[in-house]
Amino acid sequence: MAEKTKNLCAQIPESLHSKVRQRQEDSGQSLSEYMTDLITKFFEMEGKTMASGNQRTVAFQIDADLFDRFKEYLKANGIKQNAFFLNCIQLALDEADKDEG
Numbered sequence: 698m699a700e701k702t703k704n705l706c707a708q709i710p711e712s713l714h715s716k717v718r719q720r721q722e723d724s725g726q727s728l729s730e731y732m733t734d735l736i737t738k739f740f741e742m743e744g745k746t747m748a749s750g751n752q753r754t755v756a757f758q759i760d761a762d763l764f765d766r767f768k769e770y771l772k773a774n775g776i777k778q779n780a781f782f783l784n785c786i787q788l789a790l791d792e793a794d795k796d797e798g
Contacts, residue, residue, distance in 0.1 A: 725768065
């Protein structure tokens with residue numbers, strides 16, 4: 698059973714509203730889904746810095762069509778983007794270790 702929801706309203710600057718709505722539309726998510734993901738990610742990142750301790754950021758750009766297919770795959774399989782890439786990296790490194798050993 699899905700968790701009960703509540704409405705959240707706030708006045709924000711028009712320029713920020715435009716940016717949020719554009720990214721929401723680009724994501725293919727409803728506004729409720731997009732805002733839930735955005736707020737959830739904020740709370741997950743709260744207190745963490747991008748390159749603190751032993752963590753480093755990996756970023757790259759991909760073709761828009763591939764990005765859309767990727768996002769659909771993640772959503773359909775209930776996988777977080779970072780978990781997907783961490784798993785891919787670990788599998789590739791494990792395979793490389795097998796080939797060397």
